[in-house]
Amino acid sequence: xxxxxxxxxxxxxxxxxxxxxxxxxxxxxxxxxxxxxxxxxxxxxxxxxxxxxxxxxxxxxxxxxxxxxxxxxxxxxxxxxxxxxxxxxxxxxxxxxxxxxxxxxxxxxxxxxxxxxxxxxxxxxxxxxxxxxxxxxxxxxxxxxxxxxxxxxxxxxxxxxxxxxxxxxxxxxxxxxxxxxxxxxxxxxxxxxxxxxxxxxxxxxxxxxxxxxxxxxxxxxxxxxxxxxxxxxxxxxxxxxxxxxxxxxxxxxxxxxxxxxxxxxxxxxxxxxxxxxxxxxxxxxxxxxxxxxxxxxxxxxxxxx
Numbered sequence: 001x002x003x004x005x006x007x008x009x010x011x012x013x014x015x016x017x018x019x020x021x022x023x024x025x026x027x028x029x030x031x032x033x034x035x036x037x038x039x040x041x042x043x044x045x046x047x048x049x050x051x052x053x054x055x056x057x058x059x060x061x062x063x064x065x066x067x068x069x070x071x072x073x074x075x076x077x078x079x080x081x082x083x084x085x086x087x088x089x090x091x092x093x094x095x096x097x098x099x100x101x102x103x104x105x106x107x108x109x110x111x112x113x114x115x116x117x118x119x120x121x122x123x124x125x126x127x128x129x130x131x132x133x134x135x136x137x138x139x140x141x142x143x144x145x146x147x148x149x150x151x152x153x154x155x156x157x158x159x160x161x162x163x164x165x166x167x168x169x170x171x172x173x174x175x176x177x178x179x180x181x182x183x184x185x186x187x188x189x190x191x192x193x194x195x196x197x198x199x200x201x202x203x204x205x206x207x208x209x210x211x212x213x214x215x216x217x218x219x220x221x222x223x224x225x226x227x228x229x230x231x232x233x234x235x236x237x238x239x240x241x242x243x244x245x246x247x248x249x250x251x252x253x254x255x256x257x258x259x260x261x262x263x264x265x266x267x268x269x270x271x272x273x274x275x276x277x278x279x280x281x282x283x284x285x286x287x288x289x290x291x292x293x294x295x296x297x298x299x300x301x302x303x304x305x
Contacts, residue, residue, distance in 0.1 A: 017074065023100075035100055041071065042100045046275065051094055053274040060279075062213050066271050069099035101229050101272075104265035107154040107162070109232040111186045112225050112272075114149040115292040117142050121222045121276040135172070143176040145291030149225060151182075154232035156190045180299050187303065189232035199230045199237075199267050200304035206269040207300055211293045215285050222276040224289065226296065230267040240264035 020034040023042050034043040051073055057064045073094045102108040119132040119141065141147040148171030155164050166185070174182055187196045210226070231237040243264050 034095075038103075040100055040103050042098050043074065043095045044098060046073070046094055046096045048094065050275045050277070051096065053277045053279075054096065056279060060217060063217050063219075066210050066213060066269075068101055068270050068272060071097040071099075073097065101227055101268050101270055104263055105229060105231050105268075106236045106264070107190070107232040108152075108229050109154055109186065109189050110152045111183075111228040112149040112151070113228070113292070113296065114141065114147045114223060114225050115145065116222060116224070116288045117145050117291060118288050119223045121220070121278075123276075139172045140174055140176055140179050140295075141292075144179065144295040145288070145293075146226075146295055147171050148174065148179070148182045151186050153186060154189045156233075180302060183299055183303060186228070191230075191232060191234045191237060195234055195237055196303065197305055200300055202267050203228060203230075203269055204297065204300040204304045207293060207297045210269075210271065211290065211297060214290055214293060217285060218280050218283055219286050220278055220280050220283070221271075221274060221286055221289050223273060224271060224277060225273045226269065226293070227272045228267075228269050229265075231265060236264060237266065240266045 019037050020043055021037075023033040023035040032045045035041065036043075054067070054070045057067055057070075073096055075094060102110065117136055119136055120129045124132070135147075136142045139147045148166075149168055151166040151170070153164050153166070154162055156162050171182060187200065191199070207226075231240055244266060247263070
């Protein structure tokens, strides 16, 4: 069953549930995520709380601009639910239909950064709080307010279709003093140093913009993430930059959100994962998340130079 937003792109309106397939570009877990045939959208299992947060985020347009486009929710048939799980239990009734942030990239390099020193919400049982506190205490989550949750970097050669995959354990070994090494590894794809500086500079500008928005909002987002994506093929990246110039000249603005016309993308950055998020009027900005965003800003500025 579908529950659609209005004013959706034509390609999303034609979504065929029976043709959904497993999504293989998630950088950090996310069991059960599916994508459509075109690759323009993903279907992600969710809780009612996450649906509510996406819906109410539309009342906060400056914030919603930094979320993947939200198209609605659906419930899957038993057969499709089995396909989505791939043997992993999934007790979530609904699925979100969202913009696929990897759409428009030929070789997307993906970095998932978990935000916050505190990772649990007020509904978490004590054993979960203790477990997540232990992870935070022993990683950069506590000291910097963020942790590298996973990465996929295109290396052109090797297994996994040229990708090197870094799971959740990769990010847990870093300290505040050396976590920049993880960022440098993320940028160690098939791009040159000049391209790295350009992409990092764009990410830096977006991180700063997200920081400014979060400083003006009153919400709490536990275990939310920043998802970074850039084109890992240097030749394709150069072409994407040229295409971007043409789009600016033709339309006067970036057209990366045009779902009905696939365009080469340079980079993308959004906030994701709101299973433990809510709006908290009167409680001020989310300093737990902002600690991580500010730390990322400092690190990205070192790479962007």
